[in-house]
Amino acid sequence: xxxxxxxxxxxxxxxxxxxxxxxxxxxxxxxxxxxxxxxxxxxxxxxxxxxxxxxxxxxxxxxxxxxxxxxxxxxxxxxxxxxxxxxxxxxxxxxxxxxxxxxxxxxxxxxxxxxxxxxxxxxxxxxxxxxxxxxxxxxxxxxxxxxxxxxxxxxxx
Numbered sequence: 001x002x003x004x005x006x007x008x009x010x011x012x013x014x015x016x017x018x019x020x021x022x023x024x025x026x027x028x029x030x031x032x033x034x035x036x037x038x039x040x041x042x043x044x045x046x047x048x049x050x051x052x053x054x055x056x057x058x059x060x061x062x063x064x065x066x067x068x069x070x071x072x073x074x075x076x077x078x079x080x081x082x083x084x085x086x087x088x089x090x091x092x093x094x095x096x097x098x099x100x101x102x103x104x105x106x107x108x109x110x111x112x113x114x115x116x117x118x119x120x121x122x123x124x125x126x127x128x129x130x131x132x133x134x135x136x137x138x139x140x141x142x143x144x145x146x147x148x149x150x151x152x153x154x155x156x157x
Contacts, residue, residue, distance in 0.1 A: 023099075029098055031152070035145070039072055039098060039145055043109040046138065049138060050126065051126075052119055055116060055119075056083060056117050060089060063090065068122075069120045071086065071119070072119050073098070074117055074118065076102055077117050095120075096150060103116055123138070
């Protein structure tokens, strides 16, 4: 039983290593393990409350329309030209952004089966309203993640 557990751990470490090797060279600021978990949890909650834009087209459209939020970009996208303009748009619109190591994990958090390049987490749903309590929880978690990303970005640049 112990050897199986060790085999699983080594396989998991190997998988993590492959994810890091597949990262694009422009994937900065890259979320660490803890921030990545928090970010993906925020994406999951936003998807449940319909406060999420998925994919490059939707994200770019929302940013150009002036919607504010928090952009999460996958770091293992090939070809990289697909997403190179997204961070520039985010910086121009003063939208915080962060890279996560895997597009598959980002898709799972965003409750889609198809791997997703990037998502935009909005503070309020596009249609309808959220309950007061749910909106407060979402905003609190959103603020926490955005402050962590801001610290990470300021340490890099």
